[in-house]
Amino acid sequence: MRLLFGLLGLTLLLFLLVFGIFIGAAMLLFAAARRLLASRRPVSVAKQDGDVIDAEYHVVSKNPATLTAK
Secondary structure: OHHHHHHHHHHHHHHHHHHHHHHHHHHHHHHHHHHHHHOOOOOOOOOOOOOOOOOOOOOOOOOOOOOOOO
8 A cells, every 4th residue: 555655656746747847848938939939020119209207206214213112
């Protein structure tokens, strides 16, 4: 019985190892293919307006909060 559980555990470990390697290789191949296909497309430049955006800002000081225990 102990031998059967040991073999079952080894079989499960081998299956998960092979499955993980297969999924990892598929992810790497997908990323490589996506990069190769993306490099074929012409690079589009975003349209930029010459306008200036004006804004106001406030500087917030970072004073540490103190806790007093009574």
